[in-house]
Amino acid sequence: MFDALSDRLDSAWKKLRGQDKISQSNIQEALREVRRALLEADVNLQVVKDFITEVEAKAQGAEVISGVRPDQQFIKIVYDELLGVMGEENVPLAEATTAPTIVLMAGLQGTGKTTATAKLALHLRKINRSCMMVATDVYRPAAIDQLKTLGKQIEVPVFDMGSDANPVEIARQGVERAKAEGIDTVIIDTAGRLQIDQDMMGELARIKETVQPHEILLVVDAMTGQEAASLTRTFHEQIGITGAILTKMDGDSRGGAALSVRRISGQPIKFIGVGEKVEALQPFYPDRMASRILGMGDVLTLVEKAQEEIDFADAEKMQEKILSAKFDFTDFLKQMRLLKNMGSLGGIMKMLPGMNKLTDDQLKQGETQLKRCEAMINSMTHKERRDPDLLASSPSRRKRVASGSGYKEPDVTKLVSDFQRMRTMMQQMTQGGGFPGMPGGSGGGMFGGGAGGNLFGGGNRPSPGWRGYNDGVSGGKKKPKKDKKKKGFGNL
Structure with a gap:
């Protein structure tokens, strides 16, 4: 949902990139793009007129904050106006004082x-x-x-x-x-x-x-x-x-x-x-819907989906395995099935900031690769799942897994090598080492083949522009402290 609207709005922000300030002249083209985006999204005509009038008035009187680009400032204004149109906050279902x-x-x-x-x-x-x-x-x-x-x-x-x-x-x-x-x-x-x-x-x-x-x-x-x-x-x-x-x-x-x-x-x-x-x-x-429309994802809804599916005792054990580099194929299979329970891969990925740029073909490629991985893991013995190094060192084992899953030995070899690389990266991330760059090469990443080496393969990484968008929208607020009781979301 909102893919066409998000793309249109993204082209509006580009009209202001490279400008040193917001002015009457340079916002007109951006406003035309926003108007066109809303009309193509089948928004009510009167709502569109009011929306553009409000955004224009606020943009012209806006002071550009030091360190924030004009396009980011404009996005913040559009975000605030989207909230005004849809409502400032969630309105919960009523609960009577006397049941029912x-x-x-x-x-x-x-x-x-x-x-x-x-x-x-x-x-x-x-x-x-x-x-x-x-x-x-x-x-x-x-x-x-x-x-x-x-x-x-x-x-x-x-x-x-x-x-x-x-x-x-x-x-x-x-x-x-x-x-x-x-x-x-x-x-x-x-x-x-x-x-x-x-x-x-x-x-x-x-x-x-x-x-x-x-x-x-x-x-x-x-x-x-x-x-x-x-x-x-x-x-x-x-x-x-x-x-x-x-x-x-x-x-x-x-x-x-x-x-x-x-x-x-x-x-x-x-x-x-x-x-x-x-x-x-x-x-x-x-606020979450406005964030999705502007291509910033919806991490809170993603976390809530995860909360419904995650067993926190299992999450603690999984985190310990990642820290000690003992994360194995059995654990990986559990994580893939958890992902399936949360919904389609495309729906989940588009809740992540910056991932709205992934094409349908890339997402389908990711879905296909997940199925390939699952088929190959299901053809492994319990011992091989627990110790991926057995497969890394034994061509005969890889041939047997390939034969049982309907794929070729190079596919199994690639799965094992990608898994070992991913396990190392997950350990570094959990220990606070940040997200190391995914190695490139013609083989691509864990879930896809393509020269870009992207997670879902086939092309460049999603644009990092969302970081600036979030900075502009957040208004410099401090990040909330982590809830120590809710661990394990990084395992997804």
């Missing part, structure tokens, strides 16, 4: 509302809030069955009364059941239509009046662009929503919805759906 908290899900048909209901239930269960889902969509074929199937998958109970019952009565009795069972949160999945009609709105209004929800969340397809903002405003005027969930943010969404919803509708985005799996729901943090 009632969440009413609304939206058009086809936006992923039923799946979003299950995703939200799983998210709440992960933070120790007990949930019940209520199926009131009696019109769409198999809607109730879909919710019940998802409920079994995430181990959350579903209340339903069949497809012949009145949706308002289903909602009322579902809330009563949750109260009787002492459940924290009730999430009510409602019916949608292909377009807004008064019957749907009337039914929503009656459910709202009956159950008095603490949250009314509108589920919106992010791929509808600025239309998502208009839809949110219409629902808010007629029903009174408290927030939105943007789905399909992992697709080729151009970002217009994320940049338009709050400014046009006045209601915050509370969650975003970033995949089809039920685990693929994230709280919406405007």
Whole structure:
């Protein structure tokens, strides 16, 4: 997501590089690029006009800080304005003083509302809030069955009364059941239509009046662009929503919805759906989204993903192995599988600063190489996995592994030599020696072949320009102290 927008904005910063100060004349071309970027991202026209006006006013009156280039200063201004458009901070889900908290899900048909209901239930269960889902969509074929199937998958109970019952009565009795069972949160999945009609709105209004929800969340397809903002405003005027969930943010969404919803509708985005799996729901943090849009990555979300998957006892052991250079192929296999559990390689890499410049071909090459590595490691004996030097010194062992994995002996030889080099680098990094340069050569790096010797092979390293961007955005704030309890993220 946001790749096209990020590329366009990057070209805007280039207009100011080499300038010694921000002036009326030299920002006009940059502003034109920003305007074009936002329009191509399908941001609402009025939002674009207001955005450019605000950025221009702030840029002209900005004092360029000593040691910060004009393009970095301009990025800081755009970053602040993005926060103003999307909201300054995350707006958490309400929690009623007296249980249960009632969440009413609304939206058009086809936006992923039923799946979003299950995703939200799983998210709440992960933070120790007990949930019940209520199926009131009696019109769409198999809607109730879909919710019940998802409920079994995430181990959350579903209340339903069949497809012949009145949706308002289903909602009322579902809330009563949750109260009787002492459940924290009730999430009510409602019916949608292909377009807004008064019957749907009337039914929503009656459910709202009956159950008095603490949250009314509108589920919106992010791929509808600025239309998502208009839809949110219409629902808010007629029903009174408290927030939105943007789905399909992992697709080729151009970002217009994320940049338009709050400014046009006045209601915050509370969650975003970033995949089809039920685990693929994230709280919406405007600062992190602005950072992604500007190509600075999203390390905090990456760390949170890691926290969900990492066993910290294992992480401590892994760190000790790295320090003593005893990290072996078994450990490497564990790390690869952990990476898979966190999501696609492309999605993870683009959360890292500077990695937004990796092309889809490079990321696919990385995915392919990971599969090759896994196949070869699976063909090794336990003894060989524990002691990679056995393979380094024995051509016959390498031939056997190559034969078992369907690759050639040079592939296994390269895997072993790259692994040994990587193990040495990891030891140096963990001991505070910094990140040594990845050796070049025609063989490429651990996960790819290409003259650049890059981690994912095939070409130059990502541009280091993000460092300057981060310096400009951070405003000189001190880095937070490390939490000693949370070790092991470097192992990824």
